[in-house]
Amino acid sequence: MKKRTGVLLINLGTPDSPSVGDVRSYLFQFLNDPRVIDIPKLLRMILVNLIIVPFRAPKSAKIYKELWTDEGSPLLNISQNVANKLDKELGDDFDVHLAMRYKNPNIKDVLEQMRLKNYTKIVVITMFPQYASASTGSAYELVMDVVKKWWVIPEIQFAGQYYDHPDFIEAIADRASKYNFDEYDHILFSYHGVPDRHVDKVYATGLCTDRDCEHEITEENQYCYKATCYATTRLLVKRLGIPEDQYTVCFQSRLDKKWLTPFSDKVVEEWGKKGAKKLLVFSPAFTADCLETIIEIGDEYQEIFEEHGGEKVQLVESLNEHPLWIKCLKELVLK
């Protein structure tokens, strides 16, 4: 009998279109996820549905309109291309299916297609290198919720995080190779932020700030998003020979003040004020270019930097369809 494996590749998700209605519906699904806004349900419903989404949807829709291309949302288009390349790379015994945690193609429908294929084994991989409860945790939870209702549950493998995978690091280093670091006044490693309490909840007792998450990975902090962001950075700066005083780790896209610091927009502003003219920005939490890289770093940080005397914020493109990134995913499937 031929044994076949189904691979479920998951990214975050994006609206179906940049219309206000579709963006509203996307934000509604996303921000009502208790792993994203982790407060009591009633409070979350009031906050998200009556305050955040009504105000944010028109603003976000405007930004999504700028981001949209002839192929639609870059995040979805790139993720689909990655899935196709991985499928080709893995050969005949594997089928790769792409799903999004929010909106489409949705995890429930894609898993139903996979159930009908009777795979011997299913491998679930998220496109998030560093574990966060709001990203990988949420995707895994939904997969388990769906699969637990199946009569036949095949072997299921969750690929886990890969913030330190040598091919992941090497692929980013290769993306950066076209930039001459000496031309830049400072280098930022800007990761998507999360609320402080999301990393605090990793620990049985105490807070993230009681640990040395900026400097080491231990058994205790191995699932702390802050610790793994710093670990990715340490590997990259070592590989690229970037001295300690020439870079800053920072966190972007905050919704309020109690998120991981330093905030990327503030770091950009400070470097502008200090007289820097050129900044190079890596974004190693994003494997596919999206609103957070193209618009937030490429456009909004550029504007902030210019307002404070700077000239150029240069984004190091995400891995997108880089061959070493496809190789990394292949290894994660085969491990």
Ligand SMILES: C=CC1=C(C)c2cc3[nH]c(cc4nc(cc5[nH]c(cc1n2)c(C)c5CCC(=O)O)C(CCC(=O)O)=C4C)c(C)c3C=C
């Ligand atoms: C590293 C992966 C991500 C984590 C962790 C994450 C946490 C997180 N995000 C929000 C709120 C928003 N994020 C938005 C966009 C967005 N987020 C990620 C990834 C992570 N988010 C990606 C890849 C994207 C881009 C999607 C695209 O279509 O291009 C948005 C929507 C855009 C906007 O309105 O600004 C929101 C809102 C929270 C609250 C959170 C953790 C608590």
Ligand SMILES: [Fe+2]
């Ligand atoms: Fe996000």
Ligand SMILES: [Fe+2]
């Ligand atoms: Fe931590």
